[in-house]
Amino acid sequence: MKKPIFLCSICNISSGSCAEDCGFCTQSAHHNADIERYKYKAIEQIVHEAKCASSNGALGFCLVTSGLGLDDKKLAFVCEAARAVKRELPQLLLIACNGTASVEQLKALKEAGVNAYNHNLESSKEFYSNICTTHSWEGRYQTCLNVKEVGLFLFTGGIVGLGESEADRASLLQSICELSPATVPLNFYISNPALPLKATPLSEAEALDIIKEFRAKLPKESVLMIAGGREQTFSPHCDIFAAGADSIIIGDYLTTKGEAPMRDRAMIEHLGYTVATLCQHVTPA
Template identity: 55%
Template sequence: MNENTMNNEIFLCSICNINSGTCNEDCKFCSQSVRYKADIDRYKQKNIEDILKEAKNARDGGALGFCLVTADKGLNNKTLDFVCSIAKILTEEVPELRLIACNGTASVEQLLTLKASGIKAYNHNLETSKEFYPQICTTHSWDERYSTCKNVNEAGLVLITGGIYGLGETEEDRVSMLESLNSLNPTSVPINFYHHNEALELQPNSLTADEALNLIKLTREAIPNAQRIMVAGGRELMFGDRQEEIFNYGANSIVIGNYLTTSGRVVSKDLDMLEYLRLKVAKSVK
């Protein structure tokens, strides 16, 4: 077992798409952009009863983290109010969960408002290297993403930031992204593997399972102070029946349940996998 899972504890996180498919940005990897007309559910605000149900299901499945995700470039007043109202309800109704927000670019002032409502961490991924980013998005800059991550640190929230492998990036791009991530001193680094949708312009992910496992190892080695290396989107598709191997390469956190627009596997299968590997579900965070 990798040294980062020597304590045999795996942090589980669940994500909740509270606003889906309404983004006007042109990120070529994202089916939530209105530009690509992907066949996904689209709605502006998920019903609070449904969000609360998902939160309770996440808690019952062993998740510590619960992430409130919105599909847009960044926070505006309406979205900020919506996320804060949900956070206050969840803090009261499901206090066991550690609330995370993922709402795009944000100012320090906006992040402090989220913090006051009960949000403990903020997720904003760099996605890829600064050099490669213009090839996958032209409607906003990589620098805006990096600045938001710096704002998270300034606001005193836990920073969660990572990226996507399999977008067509080079090895040099991967190293550059990891160096940038490490410079931000994140607590958690989510690794995603591009999950192709036929409506998107990008070519399907050509990585093999062995290559993907080595990218987990590379991420862990490049960001040694991160408490968690999380394997998130694309896990089931990328690794298939080899998912248990990710923990030997440095992962100590996974997303359970469904993703933003794609289905994950049944939570009980992940729990059975962890039990088989004699890995415990984390009950608290440092």
């Protein structure tokens, strides 16, 4: 029997106007990308999106904010959103993705009902200065350590196709393995006319090989989640799960449209897999 596929959805609860200069990100104010910008999404809308995600089979729901990290006001808002979602959907694996975070801030999120924290390393330590100059890779790694210290499930991964070398990918993968995360989001870079970072897109064959390499070297218990860039990188019925993926993001991404959830579910079934249910999914410690 083929493995069940874990579905996750993300919710951009604070969009755009980020002061950081990440060359891959349309939310950076440095790049003036044509995206929707808002300070905070209405709590009622966040809960509505969580309910929709759950009805589409998502077991995980991620509250994402733009910006370097948490301050007191943003932390209070994320906690308010988390409590509201958990009141309506207590069974949902609630993930926060709010940039760099201290131990105390992460403890507050955990008390509000957050189960996991997503903070991607993005690239190798050696390559990072090529894609961002306003904060350090080391700060990202420290946040991941803080997540582990607090006892939240750690989600951390990166982006490939940024122009990095194979050695850079190997270094990123080694750093991820050191952290032994519960879930590893793997993104494939898609260029935008507003972004300064230009790179040749990976072919489907190259991307599949990267999935295979990650799955072979990651801890067996880590869930490998294919996230941004999936729809542009892979043909509709390419079997990324046979290559080693355990999970996908369904619905829209932060500033780009995703595939319709029902079409993704049809794709999963066409390939002979099932969608993971609550009783089947056990998040690794």
